[in-house]
Amino acid sequence: LKVNDITVKADNIVIATGSTPIVPEPWKAFGDRIMTTDDFFEQETLPESVAVIGLGVIGLELGQAMARLGVKVTGVDMTDILSGLSDPDINQQAREIIGKEFELWQGAPAELEEADGKIRVRAGDKEVIVDKVLAAMGRRPNLDRLKLENLGAPLDQYGVPEYDHATQRIGDTSVFIVGDADNEKPILHEAADDGKIAAFNILAGESTPFRRKTPLAITFTDPNIIQVGQCWNNLDQGNIIVGQIPMGPVGRALTKAKNRGLLKVYVEKNSGKLLGGAMIGVCGENIAHLLAWSVQQEKTVVDLLRMPFYHPVMEEALQGALRNALGQLEIDLPKYVEVEPLR
Amino acid sequence: LKVNDITVKADNIVIATGSTPIVPEPWKAFGDRIMTTDDFFEQETLPESVAVIGLGVIGLELGQAMARLGVKVTGVDMTDILSGLSDPDINQQAREIIGKEFELWQGAPAELEEADGKIRVRAGDKEVIVDKVLAAMGRRPNLDRLKLENLGAPLDQYGVPEYDHATQRIGDTSVFIVGDADNEKPILHEAADDGKIAAFNILAGESTPFRRKTPLAITFTDPNIIQVGQCWNNLDQGNIIVGQIPMGPVGRALTKAKNRGLLKVYVEKNSGKLLGGAMIGVCGENIAHLLAWSVQQEKTVVDLLRMPFYHPVMEEALQGALRNALGQLEIDLPKYVEVEPLR
Structure with a gap:
């Protein structure tokens, strides 16, 4: 070396x-009007308006935070996907929920040009002039x-x-x-x-191979967005069933006045084994751990429905999704499902 | 029949x-100045002052809620124990944290007497005159x-x-x-x-015995108080070790500005098996489920440290308590602890 x-x-x-954050070479001419996650937290003041380019985890988290702090935020992404969500239903829910807080321009690439000390951002047939741009297209x-x-x-x-x-x-x-x-x-x-x-x-002095942990992704927006285990895209769609529950009627979400969103769990049709899940909802970060630990331990829907679920807690949403999955399973269910006989 | x-x-x-809520016979003379959980939520107005008699789950939850709504609350209990907490350290933390929000008179029984349309409450050498009394001594x-x-x-x-x-x-x-x-x-x-x-x-038409779920108790105060699995009192103290972590430095608790409390896990010394735990801290209700599911599945400290813990999440507090326990375990640890070899 x-x-x-x-x-x-x-x-x-x-x-x-x-x-290093990705910043297209021509954008460097805009100097400190282009922010990245490397210098975002060094900003001494908030701009009046920002375009967030890239609506992955970081773009959404910082975009929502700035919008809540009073910044006029425009989010731009070439794709229709938020936070890398491969599940189309959870993605759609995320677009509706996050889209109420700041504008989302999706489906066309962003083009930047000088505009008298500000930056003109174009994407498709839309344009806006902003003080700063947050480049959030990955690293x-x-x-x-x-x-x-x-x-x-x-x-x-x-x-x-x-x-x-x-x-x-x-x-x-x-x-x-x-x-x-x-x-x-x-x-x-x-x-x-x-x-x-x-x-x-x-x-x-050896080459021991190690098992990697069950995939677990959390976007710390409010509500959280999560993806656990196998992604929707990678599932063998012919061999799964999907259990789901909307957050609307979930008691604990109601008491928090945050009953928006959706939880889906992916289950192997012929074994009942939990393969993964995705959610947008309050306490998603916590549900994500229960889901990921259950996937890593190769638990089935029946195993999980035998665990305690207190009331009123957000974990009851998971219970609801599992019950929804149970009804669709193509396996011989045990005689007693949610309580376990001692012999 | x-x-x-x-x-x-x-x-x-x-x-x-x-x-039915327990109300001592002589107290019935105070009429609707005695509230119980059966009529608490029927109250059309909040009194200026309340004595909460009984500092179990319900007394603490409603006492704290009323204190936060501006009611002058005095909590009274014959014992030094809050929320049925058998763990002395968690109980002490609860007394300090909840005691900042309303007065706790512990260790002497409450005596009530008429005081010109109000109620004089005496306990030990203390007394207060209140508009109403919430009887929260159980059912x-x-x-x-x-x-x-x-x-x-x-x-x-x-x-x-x-x-x-x-x-x-x-x-x-x-x-x-x-x-x-x-x-x-x-x-x-x-x-x-x-x-x-x-x-x-x-x-x-049979008598199948069923396995009861792992004990799980949550007090919905802020922060939550939880008890899971075997209680401190019932543990074979010679055969356990205790892993613990204070909430002060826990990152996710800091970002929520709620970094108060303590988490303890009880672990079998010679097997590393998780037996139970108790906590006062934010997101306790969620940690309680991870703990209870792990106890019910008879997981060990090593099993659990191999699960994914995201950053920054409250589950890292559990990871910290488990790591604290790991160092005290009297078992031959595997060569690789927090990552699992594939063969």
């Missing part, structure tokens, strides 16, 4: 160079100066060398890649696991 | 007569006119005949007792299970 003029030799190397791994092609492993379009997700090792080299640098999931607990796995394998 | 002059014959009978089962002694089963001090908690059946009769009438836990999901179990056994 050569750093400037210094050559470093090591038995193993961990690439943990992180990532790219910081790999461009590392000459990783020298490792011999093929590089993908982002410059990430092919590596084993279960060991974090690049090919049969002694080089490991972890965290945002591997361009996988920019999520803290996954990055921490990347690091632990690389460290274990280096210290033990 | 004889109702007035009508005689009803049935193959089976289910006693589901519910319960007694509505069994006194049923002549249950005729069933032949011994009656306890509340008049509840001895019955099997796993079948809800009274002795070898065809009479079942369910819900508040059985004076067990006045909790909705437990009462629902009582009913299901009695119904199953009646309809199937």
